[in-house]
Amino acid sequence: xxxxxxxxxxxxxxxxxxxxxxxxxxxxxxxxxxxxxxxxxxxxxxxxxxxxxxxxxxxxxxxxxxxxxxxxxxxxxxxxxxxxxxxxxxxxxxxxxxxxxxxxxxxxxxxxxxxxxxxxxxxxxxxxxxxxxxxxxxxxxxxxxxxxxxxxxxxxxxxxxxxxxxxxxxxxxxxxxxxxxxxxxxxxxxxxxxxxxxxxxxxxxxxxxxxxxxxxxxxxxxxxxxxxxxxxxxxxxxxxxxxxxxxxxxxxxxxxxxxxxxxxxxxxxxxxxxxxxxxxxxxxxxxxxxxxxxxxxxxxxxxxxxxxxxxxxxxxxxxxxxxxxxxxxxxxxxxxxxxxxxxxxxxxxxxxxxxxxxxxxxxxxxxxxxxxxxxxxxxxxxxxxxxxxxxxxxxxxxxxxxxxxxxxxxxxxxxxxxxxxxxxxxxxxxxxxxxxxxxxxxxxxxxxxxxxxxxxxxxxxxxxxxxxxxxxxxxxxxxxxxxxxxxxxxxxxxxxxxxxxx
Numbered sequence: 001x002x003x004x005x006x007x008x009x010x011x012x013x014x015x016x017x018x019x020x021x022x023x024x025x026x027x028x029x030x031x032x033x034x035x036x037x038x039x040x041x042x043x044x045x046x047x048x049x050x051x052x053x054x055x056x057x058x059x060x061x062x063x064x065x066x067x068x069x070x071x072x073x074x075x076x077x078x079x080x081x082x083x084x085x086x087x088x089x090x091x092x093x094x095x096x097x098x099x100x101x102x103x104x105x106x107x108x109x110x111x112x113x114x115x116x117x118x119x120x121x122x123x124x125x126x127x128x129x130x131x132x133x134x135x136x137x138x139x140x141x142x143x144x145x146x147x148x149x150x151x152x153x154x155x156x157x158x159x160x161x162x163x164x165x166x167x168x169x170x171x172x173x174x175x176x177x178x179x180x181x182x183x184x185x186x187x188x189x190x191x192x193x194x195x196x197x198x199x200x201x202x203x204x205x206x207x208x209x210x211x212x213x214x215x216x217x218x219x220x221x222x223x224x225x226x227x228x229x230x231x232x233x234x235x236x237x238x239x240x241x242x243x244x245x246x247x248x249x250x251x252x253x254x255x256x257x258x259x260x261x262x263x264x265x266x267x268x269x270x271x272x273x274x275x276x277x278x279x280x281x282x283x284x285x286x287x288x289x290x291x292x293x294x295x296x297x298x299x300x301x302x303x304x305x306x307x308x309x310x311x312x313x314x315x316x317x318x319x320x321x322x323x324x325x326x327x328x329x330x331x332x333x334x335x336x337x338x339x340x341x342x343x344x345x346x347x348x349x350x351x352x353x354x355x356x357x358x359x360x361x362x363x364x365x366x367x368x369x370x371x372x373x374x375x376x377x378x379x380x381x382x383x384x385x386x387x388x389x390x391x392x393x394x395x396x397x398x399x400x401x402x403x404x405x406x407x408x409x410x411x412x413x414x415x416x417x418x419x420x421x422x423x424x425x426x427x428x429x430x431x432x433x434x435x436x437x438x439x440x441x442x443x444x445x446x447x448x449x450x451x452x453x454x455x456x457x458x459x460x461x462x463x464x465x466x467x468x469x470x471x472x473x474x475x476x477x478x479x480x481x482x483x484x485x486x487x488x489x490x491x492x493x494x495x496x497x498x499x500x501x502x
Contacts, residue, residue, distance in 0.1 A: 004028045005110045005125075009307050012299060013497035016211050018103055019096070020494060025106065025125045027118075034112025035121060039188075041317040042115045046074070046189050055313055055324045057115075057190045078192030079159055085152035085196055086162065088137030093150065093201075095165055097426075098133040100204035101154055104306065108198055113309045113316065115190040123158055123185060132176060135163040136201075142407055143330035143418030146311065147201030150419070155195040160184030190315075197311035197328045205422035206302050206333055206340075209429045213295055213344050214500040216432050217288065219490050220347045221254065222462060223439040224284050225261040227354040229455045230446025232363050234272050235262065237282040250292030255285035265456040267447070274363070280353035287350050294343035299501075301336040330418030334401035337421035341428045345393040348428075348435040352386040355435075358442045359383050369445045369473065376476045379442055385483070386438045389431045396424045396431075437486035440466065445473055465489065 001021055003014070006028035017023060027035075046057055058069045061081060069077050093101075106124050109116045127134070134157050140149030156162030157173035164176050177184060187195075228235075238255045262268045276282065313324040359379060361367030370378025400421040406413045444463045447455050454460060469485040 002026060005031050005106060007031065007034070007111060010107070010303070012211070012303060012501050015207050015306065016497055016500075019100060019208060019211055024129045025103070027110065027121065027125070031110040031112075032118060035110060035116065035118050037317050038112040038115055038315050039117045041320070042190060042315065043188070054322055057313075057322070061193065074189040075186055078187035078189070081192040082152050082155050082159060082187075082196065083161060085148045086156050088140035088149040088153050090137050090139035093136040093138055095133045097204045097208060098136055098154070098165075099128065099131075100207055101136070101150075101200045102128045102133075104200040104203050104207070105151070105154065105195070105198065107306065108200065108309055108311070109194060111309050113314045114194040114311050115315045116194045117188060117191065120158065120185060120187070120191055120195070123182070126180075126182075127157070127164075130180070131166070132157070132180075133165045135165065135170065138423050141201055141419035142405070142412070142415035143199070143202055143334055143420070143422075144328065144415035145408070145412050146197035146328035147199060147330075147419055148196050150201040151196040151198060154200075155192070158185045158195070159187065194311045199305060199310045199328065199330050199333055199418070202330055202333050202337065202418040202422035203302070203305050203310075205426050206298075206337055207306065209337070209340060209344075209422075209425045210295065210298055210302050211500075212429050212433075213298075213340060215493075215495060216344065216347065216429065216436060216490075217292060217295065218257075218495060218500060219433075219436050219440075219493075220288055220351060221257045221261060221284075222459070223351060223436050223443050224281075224288070224354065225258055226443030226447055226455065226459055226463070227358060227439060228258070228277075228281055228284075229262065229265055229267040229459070230358055230365070230443050230450070231277065231281060231354070232267060232270070232272065232274070232450070233277040233281045234274070235259065235268050237277070238285060243285060248289055248293060249296075250289030250294075251285045252289070253292055254289040258284060261458060262456050263458070265459070266454045267450055268456070270453060278353070278357055280350050280357065284350070287346060291343040291347055294339055298336045298340050301332050305333060330416035331401070334416040334418030334421045337418060337425045338397075338399040338401045341393075341397045341421070341425040342399075344425075344428055344432050345390075345397045348386075348393055348432040349390050351432075351435050351439045352383070352390045355383050355386050355439045355442045358446050365446055365449055369442060369449065370476070371474065378473060378476065379445065379479070382438045382442060382479060382483070386435045389435050393428050393431050396428050400424060433490055434483060434487050437483050437490055440486045440490070441470065441473075441479075441482055448472055 003023050134154045136150045136153040141147040160173050238258045243252045243255045310327045367373040368378030368380040370376045400417040403417045470482045
């Protein structure tokens with residue numbers, strides 16, 4: 001599948017394809033013209049002579065912005081910038097995130113306001129198309145003057161430095177160039193800064209977590225609907241009339257989805273003894289719905305950033321202007337990613353409560369969903385695991401965006417900490433998936449305890465898919481494997497964009 005880099009607004013559906021499908025990139029003619037026009041303007045203005053000091057082109061960086069650099073040192077300035085800023089630490093960034101970083105950096109550079117040469121953009125596209133993923137580290141960005149450290153690691157292999165993952169191996173950039181028949185690039189004025197200024201590190205995490213969150217939101221209704229039938233709950237809380245008199249969009253959507261998933265459920269249609277159900281069942285539309293509404297705000301923020309130029313200074317060839325500003329500041333993303341972490345933590349929190357209820361030995365279910373409880377502990381400790389994860393999510397959901405630490409000798413005196421918000425959100429989303437996997441196991445087991453009464457045909461098919469990987473629990477066994485397989489099933493399921501986003 002080919003994706004053509006252009007100035008057309010990117011939609012969430014296209015980002016999902018780039019994240020999940022084999023895609024190759026190419027430049028549109030208009031992108032080529034914009035890139036070339038901007039680079040030509042810079043070369044004409046600064047090539048071959050000592051021009052007036054202009055930040056990012058012939059000056060030092062950060063608090064060294066008043067140090068003028070002569071024209072014969074501009075290439076070395078850019079190479080020094082990449083090397084000096086490549087000081088990340090911590091765990092390696094997952095390759096799925098690196099891939100998205102490459103795409104987002106290429107997209108941002110293609111708008112023709114960064115001064116990058118086409119040669120650099122094409123080498124970045126060669127990385128993407130050949131699945132060459134530079135080694136980048138999680139820690140080091142303040143999310144303000146761009147994601148400087150991680151983007152420096154992303155760009156190092158362009159000049160023959162750093163390491164990459166290629167065909168299952170971690171190799172040096174020198175080894176990569178030998179394998180591919182490439183020469184290291186010699187960066188021109190502004191190019192190093194254009195590569196490391198920008199929000200593509202936190203934005204790549206943002207795109208991934210946003211799309212994954214939509215998928216998990218849908219799965220939370222699948223597992224929630226299973227739990228509703230397993231616990232023999234009433235469907236009256238999902239009656240549309242209730243939600244029309246409190247018409248939050250997400251609440252209406254959530255209630256409607258639960259009813260559609262339980263359509264033709266024999267269990268749901270049976271007579272109920274219980275008058276009311278616990279909030280974790282009854283209030284699914286209110287809780288899940290609020291998360292949906294939050295995701296819509298986050299989607300708007302993410303898509304605005306994806307379709308934006310976020311380096312500095314920005315170049316406007318048409319008006320012959322170079323303007324230094326602050327588009328690299330990650331505050332919009334920091335707030336959105338903190339909000340995402342909070343909203344998705346609540347999906348796991350209410351899921352764990354449903355799992356807890358299913359273990360209680362009430363509503364005709366055996367204690368801990370196993371025969372001969374006592375000799376067998378059954379699914380008892382699944383709930384412990386879910387509780388542990390939910391507690392960790394509460395800690396991770398503490399906002400990063402409320403913090404700021406002065407850097408660059410006071411020049412960069414307010415930072416967003418958006419990179420920390422991004423990596424925390426990523427961990428939260430992975431945690432949510434595991435909590436839902438646990439509810440998946442418990443809900444399916446609980447429904448089977450109600451045979452010969454059956455759930456809806458749709459949910460029966462979902463449970464059948466689970467049983468192809470995880471058998472029903474008859475006596476105690478190692479449940480770690482069950483969680484892993486259930487989580488993998490959630491992760492591997494691909495939904496069409498209209499199911500997830502519309």
